[in-house]
Amino acid sequence: MSNWEAGDPYTIQVQYVKMVGPRRAEQLARLKLFTLHDLLYHFPREYLDRSQLRSPFDLSSGDNVTVLGRVLSCQENRTRKNLTITKAALEGDRGVFYAVWFNRLHLKKALKPGTQLYISGKLKRNFGHLEVQVQDYEIITGEGDAIHAGRIVPVYHTTSGITQRMLRTFMHAALEQWQHSYREFLPSQVLEQVGLMALPEALKQVHFPDSHALAEQARRRFIFEELFLFQLQLALLRHQIVRVEKQHRYGPDSRLTRQYLAGLKFTLTTAQSRVVGEIMADMASLHPMNRLLQGDVGSGKTVVAVLTLLKAVENGMQGALMAPTEVLAEQHYLAMDNALAPLGVRVALFSGGLPARERRALLEQLAAGEVAIAVGTQALLHEDVVFKKLAVVVIDEQHRFGVRQRGILQKKGVYPDLLIMTATPIPRTLSMTVYGDLDVSVIDALPPGRQPVRTYFVAPEELPRVFTFVAQQVSKGHQAYVVCPLVEESEKVDLQAAVDLYEQLAVGALHRCRVALLHGRMKRADKEVIMQQFRAGRLDVLVSTTVIEVGVDVPNASVMVIVDADRFGLAQLHQLRGRVGRGAEQAHCILAARLRSREAAERIKAMKTSQDGFYLAEKDLQIRGPGDMAGVRQSGLPEFRLANLLRDRELLREARRQARALISADPDFRTGEYHLLRLALERFNQEGSSYLHIG
Ligand code: ADP
Ligand code: MG
Secondary structure, X not given: OOOOOOOOOOOOEHHHOOOOHHHHHHHHHOOXXXXXXXHHOOOOOEEEEOOOOOOHHHOOOOOEEEEEEEEEEEEEEEOOOOOEEEEEEEEEOOEEEEEEEEOOOOHHHHOOOOOEEEEEEEEEEEOOEEEEEEEEEEEOOOOOOXXXXXXXXXXXXXXXXXXXXXXXXXXHHHHHHHHHHOOOOOOHHHHHHHOOOOHHHHHHHHHOOOOHHHHHHHHHHHXXXXXXXXXXXXXXXXXXXXXXXXXXXXXXXXXXXXXXXXXXXXXXXXXXXXXXXXXXXXXXXXXOOEEEEEEOOOOOHHHHHHHHHHHHHOOOOEEEEEOOOHHHHHHHHHHHHHHHHHHOOOEEEEOOOOOHHHHHHHHHHHHOOOOOEEEEOHHHHOOOOOOOOEEEEEEOOOOOOOHHHHHHHHOOOOOOEEEEXXXXXXXXXXXXXXXXXXXXXXXXXXOOOOOOOEEEEEOHHHHHHHHHHHHHHHHOOOEEEEEOOOOOOOOHHHHHHHHXXXXXXXXXXXXOOOEEEEXXXXXXXXXXXXXXXHHOOOOOEEEEOHHHOOOOOOOOEEEEEEOOHHXXXXXXXXXXXXXXXXXXXXXXXXXXXXXXXXXXXXXXXXXXXXXXXXXXXXXXXXXXXXXXXXXXXXXXXXXXXXXXXXXXHHHXXXXXXXXXXXXXXXXXXXXXHHHHHHHHHHHHHHHHHHXXXXX
């Protein structure tokens, strides 16, 4: 049964919107606008106020104006450079003024004497001669609303071939035909309590607002809508998990965990012990653990992960550890294998580079329960990875591990206890709402004896001196990283810069050191060899791209040089610096950059003043400002169409409250009124990738 009177906007193809047609539809597809719904939810990026009709005679040169006039005459000229100029004499309220268009062939035909039109553009005043260079215009036909001028006009993100005029025309046609077949799906009590504009009206006002206030109200509704669906998804997930009863139970046995702790060269910090306690209590509960562990870079999350995994193993069950990169997965594997093999615990690495036969053999051993702990990247989510009895999953450094992926794991049928670990640079207040379905533990202190990393800023010209310093440190037995920016592993120029620097250093300033190059494009096996050698101290300096950004732990490395540091975000700089200062030695971090912008200067300053990840996270967002979507992306927050988790914190809290209230009152959406909401939520889930990007 269709719920839509005139067809379902989610399935009506955009080409059937009046004036669109197949050719334009192809172009719209580049904007990911496939259906009527996609089109109508393509909200304006800004508005131009062309509603204030003023007399051109009251305005000054250079003003952007919207004025009304009646065509007296019109002529078209062609310049030598093959430019067509259309110039119309218009009658205004107090006399004649002129309008000029460039390269608008055939326009003259439309501008017959007597035609009334709005024009918007820049005013030029020359000895009483008034001329408007037209940016947009609209002929008044006497039917329907004005779309392009004489009102507040929407401006959209668009693509080549699709002009603002076209998009506006399509939107307007789509609204005329379908606005009223859109049904409200937000429950009426929510609309009322939050004071939201109803859907059909909001669609109209968001595209063609009657006033700025109404545009704001419409946007507020759509922001709330996104946040509400997002929170509803979290609340549902949480509700489902909280109700599930685990198949597995843990006994009081702690033989392995005690042996492991006894073998460590240090004792747990108070913060680590407290967090382990919280985790053990969760695991002992009848319901699956669903916990986020936050702890700054170097705070010692790995030990906590191992203890969590061992709890499963000593109870005859299995654990899985997932890491975001192969480099990190391998490091975890090597460290755990080293510590746990003597205790008789079998750890296996499911690396992407495994030959098919070996992989198959490992999978069989995993299914037979012979492998106790599986380590890998997200590939562990793969369907063919089957455990005999999976009890615990730990996910490392994955603040972008999405709600949906969490769903996949839990739907593997077993509902394992789940621990997500992150040094996420998300302000604490926000993480509560974004990870609304998770319980949160925080390691809020570093292991004792750590000295703050000395952080310096230098200009690029000073790098030779810096490398001399690196060579000195190496001669004292320390190791160093030299990191070059590589934003995308596909950027050839950056890659080449890293290669060049490596070659230069190897024969120049660092010719006495054992130097190696490491980047993401290298063969997996080569990367592994280099990391192993660096860990074993057989290499002194690693010239690398950001592949070492997260998780890498080589305590003997005490110098970090970051080249072109202005190209990194604050969170990234902090992560990189976190690679050093892991041992007892004084560590150094040298940021080399040319400070071309205020933001870059502020980031470097923040790095010099603080080593606290949470402080730097707040600072980062402050420096970027809440409007910077790239910043939001880097900070690991989910992205929305309109909502901005920083700017819209208040609405987010409200959405969370409403979602929780709804789910606790009616978790199965039995109330008839929730039928449409349920559909919207399903769509929201399906659209995941285009509507809401997490992970
Ligand atoms: P992160 O939280 O960044 O993952 P790691 O788990 O890699 O941090 O730990 C950072 C370093 O601190 C490692 O070399 C680890 O062995 C060491 N470490 C962890 N816990 C302690 C502790 N309680 N005392 C001393 N050193 C510790
Ligand atoms: Mg780590």
